[in-house]
Amino acid sequence: MEVNCEGCAGCCLDWRSLAPDDGAHGHERRGRYRPLDDVDNLAPLSSDEVRAFLDAGYAAAMVARLFRIDDGPSVSVGGVEVAAVRGRPAFLVGLRKIPKPVAPFDADPAWLPSCVFLDPETLQCRIHGDGIYPETCATYPGDNLALDAETECERVERVHGGERLVDGDPPADAEPVIGPGAIGARVFAHPDADRIAEAVERLAAGDATRADHAEFVGVAAASTPGRLSVDDGRYERARDRALEAESWIDGATAEWVDRVASGEPADPTTAENVEADRGAPETPGWEG
Numbered sequence: 001m002e003v004n005c006e007g008c009a010g011c012c013l014d015w016r017s018l019a020p021d022d023g024a025h026g027h028e029r030r031g032r033y034r035p036l037d038d039v040d041n042l043a044p045l046s047s048d049e050v051r052a053f054l055d056a057g058y059a060a061a062m063v064a065r066l067f068r069i070d071d072g073p074s075v076s077v078g079g080v081e082v083a084a085v086r087g088r089p090a091f092l093v094g095l096r097k098i099p100k101p102v103a104p105f106d107a108d109p110a111w112l113p114s115c116v117f118l119d120p121e122t123l124q125c126r127i128h129g130d131g132i133y134p135e136t137c138a139t140y141p142g143d144n145l146a147l148d149a150e151t152e153c154e155r156v157e158r159v160h161g162g163e164r165l166v167d168g169d170p171p172a173d174a175e176p177v178i179g180p181g182a183i184g185a186r187v188f189a190h191p192d193a194d195r196i197a198e199a200v201e202r203l204a205a206g207d208a209t210r211a212d213h214a215e216f217v218g219v220a221a222a223s224t225p226g227r228l229s230v231d232d233g234r235y236e237r238a239r240d241r242a243l244e245a246e247s248w249i250d251g252a253t254a255e256w257v258d259r260v261a262s263g264e265p266a267d268p269t270t271a272e273n274v275e276a277d278r279g280a281p282e283t284p285g286w287e288g
């Protein structure tokens, strides 16, 4: 795949606010499954990847996503009807988005929900090429092309011009990461609806806490591909690790949120102080 990513990062951002009139935006909310949360472009993780992020101390990078469903199996959890697999609430774990000062597509700097690993200054991924770089990011946009679904690259071209998708042919080995057999591998099922009733209410209200996400991260880490069963011991250890882990992401997130709340103008160069000085991996930039 040949893509022109410089100055873009459209697939790592929720940039709906930069294109409020684009009818094709909000694509994640038009199918049968509609996320409870209101964040665009979630990068979902596999069970193996959830465990790898826990090993790296990056629990703060992960969030849970549950779905409403119009016409399909569902279960009521905390007063919210959510999509279910054999009566169990179904969910994904993906990479968290937090407000960051970014200037994609030659736009003026703005606070946009951005992947925790996106370097606001270079608009490059801080874990690209790292052992924990998620498969869903490595294979994007090939999977969409293989499914004949519009890519974020094409959306950016349509709204902001330029050429992003240089070669539109999917790689021969493109294989959608969410497909048959995804249960327990990328789509998880929570074994105890009562345990997540309050968390689901908060997820639907956009108020989910670190502990709420840790509950789902624990179940995802203790899941096995092709099965609905969850290993209790592995779940408890993973949930505890998710609650206890600390990394540069925790402090950086708190500071970005404070800066937005205090009305600070968006300035991508502040990433050096907020993220790099806390230990975030540097990105190479586009020179050379």
Ligand code: SF4
Residues within 6 Å of the ligand: 011, 012, 043, 095, 115, 116, 117, 118, 119, 124, 125, 126, 127, 128, 134, 137
């Ligand atoms: S991990 Fe990297 S490539 Fe994937 S969404 Fe986050 S910033 Fe983008």
